[in-house]
Amino acid sequence: MIVLSPSILTADFGNLQEEVEKAVRGGCDWLHLDIMDGHFVPNITIGPMIVKALRRYAAIPFDVHLMVENPDGLLKLYADAGADIVTVHQEASGCRHLHRTIQHIKELGLKAGCAVNPGTPVELLEPVLMDLDMVLIMTVNPGFGGQSFIPSTLHKIARLRAMAEKWKPDLLIQVDGGINAATCESVIQAGANVLVVGSAIFDGVDPEGNVRKYKALLERRED
Ligand SMILES: O=C(CO)[C@@H](O)[C@H](O)COP(=O)(O)O
Numbered sequence: 001m002i003v004l005s006p007s008i009l010t011a012d013f014g015n016l017q018e019e020v021e022k023a024v025r026g027g028c029d030w031l032h033l034d035i036m037d038g039h040f041v042p043n044i045t046i047g048p049m050i051v052k053a054l055r056r057y058a059a060i061p062f063d064v065h066l067m068v069e070n071p072d073g074l075l076k077l078y079a080d081a082g083a084d085i086v087t088v089h090q091e092a093s094g095c096r097h098l099h100r101t102i103q104h105i106k107e108l109g110l111k112a113g114c115a116v117n118p119g120t121p122v123e124l125l126e127p128v129l130m131d132l133d134m135v136l137i138m139t140v141n142p143g144f145g146g147q148s149f150i151p152s153t154l155h156k157i158a159r160l161r162a163m164a165e166k167w168k169p170d171l172l173i174q175v176d177g178g179i180n181a182a183t184c185e186s187v188i189q190a191g192a193n194v195l196v197v198g199s200a201i202f203d204g205v206d207p208e209g210n211v212r213k214y215k216a217l218l219e220r221r222e223d
């Protein structure tokens with residue numbers, strides 16, 4: 001099964017409750033929450049208080065993507081806020097002891113993910129692959145919604161799928177950035193099974209209908 005995890009980054013932030021409710025009504029599987037600290041990436045978004053507030057309007061897994069330099073001190077805050085899956089970045093300065101950070105996430109009872117930017121070889125994650133539940137292959141450079149998919153990331157997805165066969169066959173492979181109707185088939189073919197879709201869903205027009213459209217597209221290809 002391919003998981004659809006809409007990113008609220010391009011949603012109407014003045015109306016987040018309604019935006020989240022629309023995605024849920026459309027039938028999305030997870031909700032992707034982008035946390036940016038203004039250091040790891042130039043942008044600043046939301047923190048645990050907003051995650052906790054949104055938790056009341058969605059009984060689906062919360063997929064928290066931490067684009068922050070020092071995640072360790074924040075992990076408990078996101079666990080308490082209602083996160084289910086927490087993904088840190090391999091490149092973050094506070095992830096020098098990545099194995100320890102992954103253990104910390106799991107000790108909090110959460111699923112652990114690690115993300116790699118387009119310029120980072122996915123092979124760097126091989127030593128921790130069996131400890132991870134999910135790897136996030138960034139298919140744009142992190143920081144902003146609405147960017148174009150970077151085609152060279154397809155090779156990384158395929159290499160990761162091959163590595164996972166050896167170390168962690170049930171690894172979730174998530175892709176994030178520029179995923180839309182034109183790019184989703186190629187990432188699935190390469191081995192991705194969790195799709196983050198941001199601006200193609202939260203387009204200011206019909207997020208609920210867009211979720212339905214993507215779910216129908218994914219279900220059709222499974223038949
Ligand atoms: O993590 C990020 C951006 O850094 C993403 O989750 C984006 O929000 C995806 O948005 P689109 O590329 O789908 O518009």
Ligand SMILES: [Fe+2]
Nearest residue numbers: 007034065176
């Ligand atoms: Fe993201």
